[in-house]
Amino acid sequence: MTVRSVVLDVDGTLVHGDEVIPGAIETVDRLRERGLDLLMLSNNPTQTPAAYAARLADLGFTVGPDDVVTSGSLTADYVAAEHPGAATYLVGEAGLREMLADRGVPVVTDPDRAEVVVASIDREFSYDRLRDALWALEGAAFVASDPDRTIPAPDRPVPGSGPIVAALAEAADRDPDAMLGKPGKTAAEAVESRVAGRNEEVLVVGDRLDTDIALGENAGMATALVLSGITTRADTDSSPVASDSVLDSVADLPALLDSWEDER
Structure with a gap:
């Protein structure tokens, strides 16, 4: 198997909060040394790609804004393209509000003016x-940024966008019209438009079976699950989604690529 590009999840794969997962920086450097095309693809909608890249750079990663796509940037792009000029009511945080505004999306606070509702993680969510x-x-x-039920944190997982989206969907008795983050079609199309190679030439690496690995599986890409975040080895036995490889952490990724090269 020849891999030309690697798509890396961030939270739970490269970092836990502001703590770098051991070996993650070295792995990213080694992937670049191999000449692989890298993309960081995160279901965290709270920061712009530039802010996300700056955060990773401060932690020691070699990364720039063009290397990052988030569910927030995908959501803002989608609303601007599919609902141009539409008054948008946001259940979400300042970073997503900034991304919507940067694309000319009018964000309103009066629910009676809303033509689009965007639901996302909101740490001040209330009745x-x-x-x-x-x-x-x-x-x-009804637009949702991503389906993540939880997100990794240094001590234990915390709620993500999924519960906020689910609460609104239950109250309104309707599913979102669009779900923009992993494992959806929009996220897969974003990968295909930004990296070299197609199908199994692209390797998706992440810590969630239902988003990271499902994205790769649905798009016909190679997949590698890391056990440094949400998913445990026991989870792999009961999930309908199966990864091509299971690694203890991203630090094992160069050895996996070496073994695939040896099999050619």
């Missing part, structure tokens, strides 16, 4: 916000 978002959805399009 009143749920009520207003429900009212906003009356006649509006």
Whole structure:
């Protein structure tokens, strides 16, 4: 198998919060030395790609804004393209609000003006916000940034966008019209448009079976699950999604690529 590009999840794969997973920086450097095309693809919608890249660079990774795509940037791109000029009610955080505004999307606070509702992680989520978002959805399009139920944190997992999206979907009795992060089609198309190679020439690496590995499986790409984040080895036995390889951490990735090269 010849790999030309590697798509790396970030939280749970390269870092836990602001703690670098041992060997992650060295692995990214070694992948670049091999001449591989790299893309960091995150379901974290709270930071712009530039801010995300700056955070990773501060931790020691060789990465720039063009190397990063997030569910937030995918969501903002989608709303701007599919609902140009539409008044958008956001259940989400400042970073996603900034990305929407940067693309000319008018973000409104009056639910009665909403033509689009965007649901995402919101660490100040409340009953009143749920009520207003429900009212906003009356006649509006429903867009979700990503389905992550939890996200890795230094001590234990914390809720992600998924529970916020699910609360609004349950209240409104409707599913989102679009889900922009992994494992959706929009995220797969973003990968294909930004990296070298196609199908199994692209390797997706991440810590979640239901998003990272499902993205690769659905798109016909090679996959490698790392056990440094959300998923445990026991989870792999009960999941309908199967990874081509299972690694203890991203530090084992260069050896995996070496073994694939030896099999050629």
